[in-house]
Amino acid sequence: MSAAGGSSDDSGREPSPYVELDRDAWSALGREVESPLSADEIQRLRGLGDSLDLEEVEQVYLPISRLLSMYVAAAGRLHREQESFLHQPQPRRTPFVIGVAGSVAVGKSTTARVLQQLLAHWPEHPNVALVTTDGFLYPNAELERRGLLQRKGFPESYDRRALLRFVVDIKSGKDEVTAPTYSHLVYDVVPDERVVVQRPDIVIVEGLNVLQPARVRDDGRAGLTLSDFFDFSVYVDARTDDIRQWYVTRFLRLRETAFRDPESYFSKYAALSEDEAVEMASHLWDTINGPNLTDNVLPTRSRATLVLRKDRDHSVRYVRLKKL
Numbered sequence: 001m002s003a004a005g006g007s008s009d010d011s012g013r014e015p016s017p018y019v020e021l022d023r024d025a026w027s028a029l030g031r032e033v034e035s036p037l038s039a040d041e042i043q044r045l046r047g048l049g050d051s052l053d054l055e056e057v058e059q060v061y062l063p064i065s066r067l068l069s070m071y072v073a074a075a076g077r078l079h080r081e082q083e084s085f086l087h088q089p090q091p092r093r094t095p096f097v098i099g100v101a102g103s104v105a106v107g108k109s110t111t112a113r114v115l116q117q118l119l120a121h122w123p124e125h126p127n128v129a130l131v132t133t134d135g136f137l138y139p140n141a142e143l144e145r146r147g148l149l150q151r152k153g154f155p156e157s158y159d160r161r162a163l164l165r166f167v168v169d170i171k172s173g174k175d176e177v178t179a180p181t182y183s184h185l186v187y188d189v190v191p192d193e194r195v196v197v198q199r200p201d202i203v204i205v206e207g208l209n210v211l212q213p214a215r216v217r218d219d220g221r222a223g224l225t226l227s228d229f230f231d232f233s234v235y236v237d238a239r240t241d242d243i244r245q246w247y248v249t250r251f252l253r254l255r256e257t258a259f260r261d262p263e264s265y266f267s268k269y270a271a272l273s274e275d276e277a278v279e280m281a282s283h284l285w286d287t288i289n290g291p292n293l294t295d296n297v298l299p300t301r302s303r304a305t306l307v308l309r310k311d312r313d314h315s316v317r318y319v320r321l322k323k324l
């Protein structure tokens with residue numbers, strides 16, 4: 001897709017609203033950005049995931065955080081200009097909201113956590129909150145009542161009204177907003193536990209369906225949707241076969257660790273042989289996460305401001321950005 005060793009725009013082909021930079025062109029930008037992280041913090045980042053390559057952080061994620069920081073600064077300037085134009089002084093501008101979308105197991109939470117850490121180090125916006133949409137899934141009992149237990153992660157398995165309210169409250173400039181939480185161990189929403197987001201500069205909202213278009217109501221009209229309130233969005237992308245493999249590998253690793261916890265929903269699977277565990281994970285992928293990717297998640301990719309395309313080894317092969 002991309003021109004060899006650089007960026008591709010529309011020269012010689014149909015004009016496109018995107019610009020694409022291959023890995024070399026993108027990582028060259030990293031050399032122009034001074035890392036805001038200390039040696040200690042780099043060490044802490046390493047703790048986020050054994051497999052996360054620090055070179056990857058510096059070559060790919062650092063330039064993304066720099067670009068995001070430019071968007072945040074530009075939004076601040078526009079806010080001030082609008083305020084003065086309207087003669088309506090606002091006590092402060094609303095938080096900058098970033099959506100992170102993509103399949104189950106593609107690396108959304110890893111991407112979101114790395115961006116959170118990097119962004120928090122640019123002095124202009126130290127308070128970066130991260131919220132995952134899984135807290136807005138209906139509890140298992142409610143999913144069962146609605147016949148949706150086998151559709152966890154599909155758009156209809158979320159309390160979409162509450163999720164939209166959450167983002168609207170953030171963009172309304174409320175000082176404190178809270179969100180429900182989900183436990184992957186218990187495989188259910190945690191009752192009476194909420195994350196509190198207080199006066200953030202930036203909020204990252206990470207989840208499968210954050211770029212879903214608005215639902216069309218019975219009267220034929222489409223309402224509001226989450227991304228109407230996003231200032232920027234990232235879609236983490238990879239080949240479906242690779243994502244399936246990452247899902248199975250993660251399941252096998254969890255079988256060695258988290259599933260051994262008696263509290264785990266999957267504790268009954270801790271005793272599975274490796275072959276049985278692969279079969280189980282493949283079944284979950286083929287019946288739930290795979291169809292959700294094809295039917296609901298992938299169709300939202302072109303709505304993202306930035307697409308990060310990963311190779312089989314998780315290294316980013318190219319970055320595609322909406323033109324301004």
Ligand SMILES: Nc1ncnc2c1ncn2[C@@H]1O[C@H](COP(=O)(O)OP(=O)(O)O)[C@@H](O)[C@H]1O
Nearest residue numbers: 049051052103104105106107108109110250314
């Ligand atoms: N950049 C990366 N480098 C190496 N491994 C990664 C990277 N991103 C994700 N992974 C691995 O891929 C799997 C899925 O990542 P995760 O962030 O949990 O996905 P998601 O939140 O999309 O379900 C995990 O096993 C994680 O360790």
Ligand SMILES: CC(C)(COP(=O)(O)O)[C@@H](O)C(=O)NCCC(=O)O
Nearest residue numbers: 104132133134152153207208284288
């Ligand atoms: C909880 C999830 C729906 C992800 O939700 P998200 O954070 O993207 O809103 C997903 O991890 C999941 O549990 N899917 C159900 C099928 C499975 O067990 O993999």
